[in-house]
Amino acid sequence: MGFYLAQLLTGLANASSLFLIASGLSIIFGVTRIVNFAHGSFYMLGAYLAYTLVTTLQGGIPGYWFSVLAAAVLVGGIGLVVEMTILRRIYRAPELFQLVATFGVVLIVQDATLAIWGAEDLLGPRAPGLDRAVRLMGEPIPEYDLALIAIGPAVLAAIWLVFHRTRWGILVRAATQDREMVGALGVNQAWLFSAAFVLGSALAGLGGALQIPREAVSLQMDLSIIGEAFVVVVIGGMGSVTGAFVAAVLISVLNAFAILIFPQISIVLPFVVMAAVLIVRPYGLFGRPGSEHGGTEEPEQPLRLLDQRSTMVLLALVAMLAFSPAVVSDFTTILLVDVMVATLFAVSLHFMMGVGGMVSFGHAAYFGVGAYAAAMAVKVLGWGMLPAMALGPVAAALAALFFGWFCVRLSGVYLAMLTMAAAQILWGVTFQWQDVTGGDDGILGVWPDEWASSDRVYFYLALVLCLGGIWLLRRVAHSPFGYTLRGVRDSRIRAEAIGIDTRFHQWMGFTLAGTLAGLAGVVFVFSKGSVFPDALSIGHSIDGLIMVLLGGIHALAGPVYGAMAMVLIEDWVSRLDYWRFIFGGIILTVVLLAPDGLAGGVRRLIQLVRRDAA
Amino acid sequence: MLEIDGLTARYGRAQILNGVSLTLGDNEVVALLGRNGAGKSTTMKSVMGLVRQTGGSIRHDGQEIRGRASHTICRAGIGYVPEDRRIFGELTVEENLEVGRRPAREGAPQWTTEHLFQLFPNLAERRRNLGKQLSGGEQQMLTIARTLMGNPSLVLLDEPSEGIAPVIVEQMANVISELKREGLSVLISEQNLHFAREVSDRAYIIEKGTMRYEGKFSDLDANPEISTKYLAV
Numbered sequence: 001m002g003f004y005l006a007q008l009l010t011g012l013a014n015a016s017s018l019f020l021i022a023s024g025l026s027i028i029f030g031v032t033r034i035v036n037f038a039h040g041s042f043y044m045l046g047a048y049l050a051y052t053l054v055t056t057l058q059g060g061i062p063g064y065w066f067s068v069l070a071a072a073v074l075v076g077g078i079g080l081v082v083e084m085t086i087l088r089r090i091y092r093a094p095e096l097f098q099l100v101a102t103f104g105v106v107l108i109v110q111d112a113t114l115a116i117w118g119a120e121d122l123l124g125p126r127a128p129g130l131d132r133a134v135r136l137m138g139e140p141i142p143e144y145d146l147a148l149i150a151i152g153p154a155v156l157a158a159i160w161l162v163f164h165r166t167r168w169g170i171l172v173r174a175a176t177q178d179r180e181m182v183g184a185l186g187v188n189q190a191w192l193f194s195a196a197f198v199l200g201s202a203l204a205g206l207g208g209a210l211q212i213p214r215e216a217v218s219l220q221m222d223l224s225i226i227g228e229a230f231v232v233v234v235i236g237g238m239g240s241v242t243g244a245f246v247a248a249v250l251i252s253v254l255n256a257f258a259i260l261i262f263p264q265i266s267i268v269l270p271f272v273v274m275a276a277v278l279i280v281r282p283y284g285l286f287g288r289p290g291s292e293h294g295g296t297e298e299p300e301q302p303l304r305l306l307d308q309r310s311t312m313v314l315l316a317l318v319a320m321l322a323f324s325p326a327v328v329s330d331f332t333t334i335l336l337v338d339v340m341v342a343t344l345f346a347v348s349l350h351f352m353m354g355v356g357g358m359v360s361f362g363h364a365a366y367f368g369v370g371a372y373a374a375a376m377a378v379k380v381l382g383w384g385m386l387p388a389m390a391l392g393p394v395a396a397a398l399a400a401l402f403f404g405w406f407c408v409r410l411s412g413v414y415l416a417m418l419t420m421a422a423a424q425i426l427w428g429v430t431f432q433w434q435d436v437t438g439g440d441d442g443i444l445g446v447w448p449d450e451w452a453s454s455d456r457v458y459f460y461l462a463l464v465l466c467l468g469g470i471w472l473l474r475r476v477a478h479s480p481f482g483y484t485l486r487g488v489r490d491s492r493i494r495a496e497a498i499g500i501d502t503r504f505h506q507w508m509g510f511t512l513a514g515t516l517a518g519l520a521g522v523v524f525v526f527s528k529g530s531v532f533p534d535a536l537s538i539g540h541s542i543d544g545l546i547m548v549l550l551g552g553i554h555a556l557a558g559p560v561y562g563a564m565a566m567v568l569i570e571d572w573v574s575r576l577d578y579w580r581f582i583f584g585g586i587i588l589t590v591v592l593l594a595p596d597g598l599a600g601g602v603r604r605l606i607q608l609v610r611r612d613a614a
Numbered sequence: 615m616l617e618i619d620g621l622t623a624r625y626g627r628a629q630i631l632n633g634v635s636l637t638l639g640d641n642e643v644v645a646l647l648g649r650n651g652a653g654k655s656t657t658m659k660s661v662m663g664l665v666r667q668t669g670g671s672i673r674h675d676g677q678e679i680r681g682r683a684s685h686t687i688c689r690a691g692i693g694y695v696p697e698d699r700r701i702f703g704e705l706t707v708e709e710n711l712e713v714g715r716r717p718a719r720e721g722a723p724q725w726t727t728e729h730l731f732q733l734f735p736n737l738a739e740r741r742r743n744l745g746k747q748l749s750g751g752e753q754q755m756l757t758i759a760r761t762l763m764g765n766p767s768l769v770l771l772d773e774p775s776e777g778i779a780p781v782i783v784e785q786m787a788n789v790i791s792e793l794k795r796e797g798l799s800v801l802i803s804e805q806n807l808h809f810a811r812e813v814s815d816r817a818y819i820i821e822k823g824t825m826r827y828e829g830k831f832s833d834l835d836a837n838p839e840i841s842t843k844y845l846a847v
Contacts, residue, residue, distance in 0.1 A: 167712060174702045174713045181700045184662055185714045186688035186764050288704070 002137030004257075009136075011256030012249065013145035016152030017207055017214075019248035021225060022232035023159060023241045024203030030176035030239025031196035034087060035413060037542070038102040040226035041109035042201045046075045046208025047217045048117050051124050054212065061129045072206035079201025083194050086588060091193070093595035096359060100549045101591045103542055106222060107584030114219060115578065124212030131213075144213050151210065155203070156245050163241070172196055176239045227424060227538055231270040234417040235277045237287020246285060268428035271421035275406060278418050282410050322463060325456045333455045337527045339567045340466040344520040346547035346559035346566075351473045352513035354553045355482055356506060357489025358408070359416040362423025363517055363544045365403070368536030370396040370518025371525040372430065375443040380436075385449040389465075389522045396518020397511055399426065404510035408503050411492075420538065427536040442532035446525050462523045469516045474556060476512065485509045550590055552597025561598040615640050615768055615799045616661070616692075620670035621680075623653075623660045623823075630656045631823040633670065638768070638801055643794050645810035646803040647845060648820040654803035655697055657820070658770045662694045663687050674768070691722055693766030697773040697803070699757045703746030707737055710745050710756055714763035722767040723796040730759040733792060751782035758789065768799045775809045787813050807845060819844045 025039045053067035086101050130147050133140035163169035175182045175192055183189045208221065232251060236243025251270050258265045277285065325333045349363045373395030377388035403422035407415050430437045437443065452458050476482050488495045488502045495502050525531045534540060543566065551562025569586060573579040594601030616638040623631040631653050638644050648654050659665045661672055663684035672680040679687050688694070702710050711727055718724040731738035734755040740748060748756060754774060761769060771790070775783045783806075790813040793800055804810040810817060811831045819827035821844045827834070834841060 167715075170705065170709045170712050173709075174705055177702050177704060178700055180664060180684075181696070181702075182713060183684045184664060184688060184694050184696075185760065186685050186716050187713070188683075188685045 002139040005137055006139040006141055007256045007260065008253060009141050009145055009149065011253035012152075013142075013148040014256070015245075015249040015252035016148040017211055018228065018232055018252055019152045019245050020155060020207030020210070021204050021229045022236070022244040022248055023155070024200035024207070025229050026200075026233045026236065026239055026241055026244045027159075027172070027196055027203070028200035029233065029413075031172055031179070032087070032091070032098075032193045034098045034102065035096065035230075035416075036102050036200070037099060037226060038082065038105035038109065039200070039204050039229060040222035040224075041106050042075050042079060042204035043208040043211075043225050043229075044113065044217075044219070044221040045078060045109065046071050046205030047124075047211050047221060048113060048122075048208075049074050049205070050209030050212050051122050051217050052117075054125060064128050068206065068209040071209035072202045075205025075208070076198045076202030078205075080194060080198045082201075083197040086592070087197070088190060088193070089592055090595050093591075096545075096553075097549055097591065097595060097597075100546055101588060103546060104584040104587035104591065107580040107587070110219065110222065111578045111581035111584075115581075117217075119219065121216040121218040123216050127213045148210065152245070152248075155206075156241065159241050168195065223539070227420070228270050230417060230420065231274045233284075234414065235274050235284055237284030238413060240284070240286035243284060243286030264428075264432045267432065268425045271424040271428070274421045275418060275425075278410060278414060278421075279406060282414060284414070318467065322460075325459050330455045333459050334527070335567070335571060337459055337462045337523070338571075339564055340462050341520050341524045341527070342543075342547060342563040342567045343560055344466040344469045344523070345517055345544055346551065346563040347470050347473055348513045348516040348520065349544045350548045350551075350553065350556070350559040351477065351516070352510060353548060354556075354558070355477050355489070356485050356509035356513065358411075358419075358506060358510060359413070360513075360541070361416045361420035361538070361545070362541050363419070363513070364538075364540035365419075365423035365426045365536050366396040366400050366514035366517040367521040367524070367540070367544075368430065368531070368533075369399045369426065370521030371531045371535050372437060372443070372521075373518070374522045375446045375525050375531050376436070378446050379443055385452065385526060389526070392522035392525075393515045393518040396521065397515040400511045400514025400518075401507075404507050404514065408506040408510060420541070423536060423538065423541055427533055427538075430536055431533045437533070440533065442530055444530045446531065447529050448526045452526075458527060462527065465519060465523050469519050470560075473512075473516060477556065481505070481508070546587065550587070550598055552594075552599030552601075554597070555599035555603075558597055558599040561602070565598060615642070615675065616801065617673045618657070618661070618670070619673075621657065621660055621672060622669040623656050623665045624667045625656075625665070629823065630665075631660065631668075634820065634823065634825055636801075636818055636825065636828075638799055641794065641797050641799055642816070643790065643800045643802065643814045645814035645817040646801060646820060647805070647807065647810060647817055648803070649805065649845065652820045653823040654820060655772055656823075658694065658772050658801070658803060661687070661692065661770060664694075688764055688766075689716065691719055691765075691767040693761035693764050693769045695757050695761050695769065695771045695774065697776060699750075699753045701745040701748070701753045701756055701760075703744060705745055707741045707743055707745065707748070707756060710760050711763050714760035716764040719765050719767070722765050723798065724765050725762045727763075730762060733789065734759055751778040751785075754778055754782070754786070755789075766798070768801070769793060771800060771802045773803055773805065775804065775806045783809060805845075807841060 021039065021043050025036060028034060028036050028039070050067050050071035053070055054064055057063040057067055059066065082105055086105070087098055090098055090101060127144050130143040133142050163173055171182060171187055171192055175189070179189055182192070232244055232247045235247035235250065251273060254273060255266050255269050258269055321336070324336060345367055349360060352358050352360055352363065370392035374388040374392035377383040377391045378385070407418045407422065410418055431439055433439065447453060448458055452461055484500055484505050488500065488505055492502050521535065547562035547566045548559050550565065551558035551560065569583065573582045576582060590598065618634060618636040621631055621634040622629065634653065634657055646654050646657065656665060660668045663682055668680060670680070671678055674690055674692060679690060702713065705713070708727070711730065731741070736752050737755055737759060740752065745753065745756065774786050787809065790800060790802070802810060802814060816829065817831055817834060818825055819840070826844050827840055
């Protein structure tokens with residue numbers, strides 16, 4: 001009995017930490033509609049700052065708590081700088097573009113932290129006065145855990161009071177529902193957004209600072225927490241602080257007991273719970289459908305078929321690509337294969353987002369399933385390359401068919417979160433199921449058949465498969481099916497009113513996008529000769545998002561630009577020290593200079609040059 | 615008070631307003647009539663800075679306000695009551711009013727919660743209820759009250775009679791007369807000619823984003839072919 005009580009209390013202590021981070025994320029999303037990937041970075045900064053303060057001050061009990069609070073305040077200040085210098089400039093950019101910007105911040109914070117605190121994990125001191133364990137029903141319970149269990153609800157109560165008893169809190173709640181109307185009533189949204197961002201960041205910083213007696217402070221803290229924090233926010237309902245608390249308790253307590261039965265489950269459990277909750281309550285436990293208002297979205301421009309000149313230019317580019325192996329080095333040939341794989345991956349994600357109107361945070365799942373299916377066909381079943389290549393997209397299609405069925409029941413950010421949950425579940429299975437997938441070691445030695453083993457022949461094979469896939473997606477985008485999908489994207493209600501089965505079309509669009517991501521995975525695995533679980537990771541899904549969003553979601557050429565830029569820049573900067581810092585800087589520069597993406601930026605540049613010439 | 619001249623507005627590639635001109639004097643109530651989709655709401659949203667792409671000019675007390683952020687337009691004394699009400703459903707009636715509260719402004723009547731509760735007795739009874747629990751008529755009252763909390767000198771009322779019971783429409787007419795008595799200027803967009811005639815001094819008729827008529831209701835009644843042409847459904 002005492003053992004179970006101890007499990008329960010551990011679960012509740014974890015819930016408090018998780019709640020602090022998730023509540024901040026939820027507040028930021030509620031007011032600004034920004035999906036803030038940098039929230040994990042604020043959490044990490046909170047921990048590092050608190051570590052430095054606690055170890056330099058050495059001030060006993062008051063010193064410890066002062067350090068924790070000071071770390072939270074400092075992180076709030078950092079949040080203010082990020083909001084004012086970056087995010088405030090791009091609130092009018094297309095939805096989700098801010099997400100790319102926040103990912104740029106993640107990269108910069110990563111390397112800045114590395115430069116300041118070094119790569120070693122730091123072990124924080126125990127909290128003075130709370131460094132022992134008390135015995136409850138015979139089981140030792142750390143005093144610090146009990147303190148955390150009290151802090152969670154106390155913070156919840158404080159936030160509740162601020163939100164219900166102060167004018168600022170009332171404005172925040174109003175803005176969460178309809179921020180445009182709040183502006184029309186004379187409230188300067190810019191300051192409201194800044195303040196919400198500061199509060200949210202400070203809460204993340206507090207969460208991180210309170211964590212130092214419990215776990216080592218490390219550079220992995222940011223991305224390890226962000227997935228779970230998103231899950232908690234989504235289960236609770238985006239924008240709802242109470243929801244975040246309930247969800248944090250639910251996830252943490254379930255986890256504390258589930259690991260007793262099935263220890264491997266903790267990686268996927270939160271995502272399974274989220275998927276289950278979203279299917280029953282599409283807006284989370286305490287969430288409500290967002291207001292129709294407040295978006296600054298322009299209606300989508302129609303996609304046009306290429307005119308004759310653009311077609312010629314495109315054909316010329318393809319011809320150049322086809323002749324390139326004769327001219328360039330083998331190394332460049334391999335790099336070009338990387339570019340083609342990334343392009344097909346990005347184009348398939350763009351098909352889903354731009355044409356299908358479904359944002360995915362987990363598109364890498366289908367890339368990874370395609371790659372793993374082909375690799376396992378070769379290694380386990382002993383198939384040749386071509387049949388294995390055929391199996392990859394089929395497996396990806398089946399996975400997309402299965403997860404897509406759930407995802408298309410939702411829309412907007414909730415759909416995106418469910419795709420992330422799906423990807424995380426697949427990643428967890430791949431990572432844990434060592435006997436079949438090789439786990440962390442991946443699958444090695446997946447090479448092309450003899451006839452295709454030279455870099456040049458494989459280049460042509462990749463060219464045919466990738467261009468074929470891209471051509472197919474373009475063709476479909478301009479087919480009646482593509483028109484229908486765009487119709488559903490622009491107005492689901494109107495599409496339904498003219499008799500279209502909107503879910504079915506989205507489901508098929510989802511599956512097609514997944515299938516071609518699987519094809520990209522297949523070309524990838526035979527070019528590298530190996531595949532690891534990070535092919536399915538959130539990081540890889542974010543790469544895809546960055547390619548699509550940086551390229552420009554409103555143009556079919558967008559993902560092509562985005563993928564090329566991404567692979568080439570990554571190839572160039574990843575050889576440098578602090579390449580994340582540079583890469584993050586490049587992302588932020590593009591975001592600030594070309595809020596409509598590279599394709600839009602290039603288009604505007606051409607217009608500018610033409611006007612000057614005329 | 616308000617002079618709109620050659621106002622154009624577009625949503626994406628669709629041109630909604632093609633040069634709308636309109637003037638509104640001090641303490642005047644003017645009706646903007648037109649069918650669904652004629653451009654009434656877009657005109658009001660443009661004044662409020664809620665439609666991005668606009669051309670022409672909008673002057674308020676002689677000052678150009680086109681292109682300014684909507685909170686500064688509100689602070690200059692223009693109150694906006696949207697047609698779909700846009701109540702904060704998760705906030706109580708009192709909290710909804712709090713969102714609208716602004717400091718007193720010179721030359722404009724100052725409103726307090728208590729004063730507004732006298733004007734809208736139904737709201738007083740429901741002050742602790744959530745916005746989403748109110749009836750359509752009560753919500754309409756609440757949006758007007760919320761806007762008045764900003765102490766405007768000019769109110770833009772977008773289709774106040776739409777979708778509410780006839781009894782409430784009658785109350786609404788009284789409220790508008792009260793606003794005029796307090797010295798406010800009011801621009802009302804309406805499809806309901808009967809209601810508009812009851813409360814306004816003058817009328818404009820807009821069709822396909824262009825002004826088709828400007829004048830007194832008596833002239834409009836004397837020439838029924840005008841209202842048949844531009845307003846009949």
